[in-house]
Amino acid sequence: MGVITLLTDFGHTDSYVGVMKGVIAGISPHSQVVDLTHGILPQDILAARFNLLTSYGYFPGGTVHGVVVDPGVGTQRAAIAVQVATENGGQMVVAPDNGILTGFPITAAVALVNADYWLTPQPSHTFHGRDIFASVAAHLANGVPMEQLGTPLAVSSLVRLSLGNAVATGHGYLGSIQYIDHFGNLVTTILGHKLTGQSWQVCMGGRMVRYSTTYGHGEPGEALALIGSHGYVEIAVNGGSAAQVWGAKVGDDVELVTLPRG
Incomplete structure (x- = not known):
């Protein structure tokens, strides 16, 4: 058993x-x-x-x-x-x-x-x-x-869903929101392990979101991009709901841009 x-x-x-x-x-x-x-x-x-x-x-x-x-x-x-x-x-x-x-x-x-x-x-x-x-x-x-x-x-x-998996671009990755959790965090289809050793930021809806290592590294109400415990890049708002602040929904496009070293 x-x-x-x-x-x-x-x-x-x-x-x-x-x-x-x-x-x-x-x-x-x-x-x-x-x-x-x-x-x-x-x-x-x-x-x-x-x-x-x-x-x-x-x-x-x-x-x-x-x-x-x-x-x-x-x-x-x-x-x-x-x-x-x-x-x-x-x-x-x-x-x-x-x-x-x-x-x-x-x-x-x-x-x-x-x-x-x-x-x-x-x-x-x-x-x-x-x-x-x-x-x-x-x-x-x-x-x-x-x-x-x-x-x-x-x-x-077996039935398969079309998920819009992340694809590499010349300067990062293009993905989408695949899940919105209880806290309103926007989980993307971009896998964090692809970004090891790189600096990056996320663009969604014409707004840039800086990279952070955790939810608390920002001012209250500030948007942050980080790699969640599930391994995917997500967008969060410190002390708030990114889904509500951005009016975001599953399927919305997200672009991750890698930054030059130095």
């Missing part, structure tokens, strides 16, 4: 998360269930992807991640389980096939069509998180081989 994480857009007002945990407890009572987050805004697939992508590497090999941000529930979209390569032996994710796993190092995938591992052979049209994903995650945590859950899928056939 291992670790099962849950990531949803269900919030905490309703009983949906608790019901999923109840299903897991009934099938795999000794598994440790971790709430990764249930604060994803409704139907925000991009935010769900970002939160899982920047989190799964901190969990032990064999962890099963249950992801339910599923605007297509009850439609023809597939329910899937995938194997994800990690340095500590691999993990598994159960999720809707709606692009939420774009960019993950997936090595195998199956469509969850074997009803023996669902909570019920007649699942609700509106709550696959309870009737399919929670149940399947619990069975995986119990050691059921992934291939028993359904039919194999070609990894290349």
